[in-house]
Amino acid sequence: MMASNSGPTALAPAGPSVRVRAPAKINLYLAVGDVREDGYHDLVTVFQAVDLADELTVRPARRSAVRTTPPDGVPVGAKNLAGVAARLLATRTKSGGPVAIDIAKQIPVAGGMAGGSADAAAALVGCAALWELRVQRQELIEIGREIGADVPFALAGGTALGTGRGDLLSPVMTRARLHWVLAIADHGLSTPAVFAELDRLRAQGGGPPPVRPVDTMLAALTSGEPAKIAAALGNDLQAAAISLAPGLRRTLRAGEQAGALGGLVSGSGPTVALLCADAESAGAVAAELAGSGTCRSVRVAAGPAPGARVLPNGGTG
Ligand SMILES: C[C@@](CO)(OP(=O)(O)O)[C@H](O)COP(=O)(O)OP(=O)(O)OC[C@H]1O[C@@H](n2ccc(N)nc2=O)[C@H](O)[C@@H]1O
Numbered sequence: 310m311m312a313s314n315s316g317p318t319a320l321a322p323a324g325p326s327v328r329v330r331a332p333a334k335i336n337l338y339l340a341v342g343d344v345r346e347d348g349y350h351d352l353v354t355v356f357q358a359v360d361l362a363d364e365l366t367v368r369p370a371r372r373s374a375v376r377t378t379p380p381d382g383v384p385v386g387a388k389n390l391a392g393v394a395a396r397l398l399a400t401r402t403k404s405g406g407p408v409a410i411d412i413a414k415q416i417p418v419a420g421g422m423a424g425g426s427a428d429a430a431a432a433l434v435g436c437a438a439l440w441e442l443r444v445q446r447q448e449l450i451e452i453g454r455e456i457g458a459d460v461p462f463a464l465a466g467g468t469a470l471g472t473g474r475g476d477l478l479s480p481v482m483t484r485a486r487l488h489w490v491l492a493i494a495d496h497g498l499s500t501p502a503v504f505a506e507l508d509r510l511r512a513q514g515g516g517p518p519p520v521r522p523v524d525t526m527l528a529a530l531t532s533g534e535p536a537k538i539a540a541a542l543g544n545d546l547q548a549a550a551i552s553l554a555p556g557l558r559r560t561l562r563a564g565e566q567a568g569a570l571g572g573l574v575s576g577s578g579p580t581v582a583l584l585c586a587d588a589e590s591a592g593a594v595a596a597e598l599a600g601s602g603t604c605r606s607v608r609v610a611a612g613p614a615p616g617a618r619v620l621p622n623g624g625t626g
């Protein structure tokens with residue numbers, strides 16, 4: 310059983326350690342269907358992994374523990390998705406042992422960027438390396454699917470089309486290197502609450518107009534032109550996120566006024582992702598947005614980035 314937050318004893322090095330980089334994602338496109346019997350919604354989404362990432366260190370320990378720095382908003386012990394992933398991998402492969410997992414958190418918590426899923430994916434990759442398991446990434450993806458709908462993509466990385474619950478993936482080829490500005494809110498939004506708000510808005514009559522077909526986004530990614538990709542951005546959850554957090558409207562407006570080509574709420578929000586023409590423009594938009602008072606903090610990020618992967622010893626990836 311996973312101990313609740315670790316004391317130094319639980320986390321003291323007891324052997325070799327493995328470091329793993331866990332990428333955040335942006336949903337460039339997200340179409341949400343009706344709620345299913347299992348409580349999930351069928352999705353058509355285009356994910357992109359970006360170079361904003363958490364870093365996990367996994368090492369053998371006398372008892373299992375998870376520690377997150379900074380700790381704000383992230384469960385300790387058994388509920389932390391990284392610990393859930395380590396336990397599930399041990400059960401499925403009948404191997405492994407107790408591990409101490411340290412998470413250096415960069416991805417905003419409950420921000421619509423799948424930080425918890427990224428940590429789960431990284432724990433799967435890290436434990437598989439630590440335990441010297443001969444598992445293919447596809448096998449880890451199957452295990453990841455049991456943890457959460459976004460975990461398979463955090464393992465796959467790149468740019469991908471997600472269907473089903475968002476967990477059935479096919480890669481999307483794009484020549485574009487995309488430069489994003491991320492406006493990070495001073496609060497989180499609960500993913501189930503945002504889906505429920507969309508259901509409520511739709512049940513009230515009409516709800517927000519649905520996003521356009523995904524083909525426009527796929528064609529824009531093939532073209533590799535940021536302006537075309539910006540025009541194809543869309544998210545059915547955006548109206549629901551704005552309904553729960555109306556200040557997001559100002560953030561989106563401020564980003565576009567600062568010179569972004571386009572923007573949207575990422576996933577269930579509240580992080581707003583703004584697509585810029587190039588790295589220089591992203592720097593300028595970030596500087597102006599930081600002074601707008603419409604978000605807690607601003608980050609620049611580029612994509613696509615690889616899925617969760619082990620870092621070389623001593624490297625920063
Ligand atoms: C909305 C998205 C878009 O990529 O990302 P986030 O904004 O959370 O990062 C995902 O669909 C979130 O995936 P993830 O956060 O892994 O979801 P899960 O833990 O599996 O599910 C949490 C809850 O979200 C709702 N949910 C999730 C996925 C889906 N296709 N339909 C849903 O209705 C359900 O209420 C579910 O119980």
Ligand SMILES: Nc1ncnc2c1ncn2[C@@H]1O[C@H](COP(=O)(O)OP(=O)(O)O)[C@@H](O)[C@H]1O
Pocket residue numbers: 382383384388389390391412417418419420421422423424425426428429497498500576577578
């Ligand atoms: N390692 C983790 N990092 C972040 N959140 C976690 C983690 N493990 C569990 N959670 C829980 O998952 C919830 C969703 O977090 P997160 O994945 O960051 O957001 P989102 O689903 O909006 O992308 C958090 O509110 C937190 O309670």
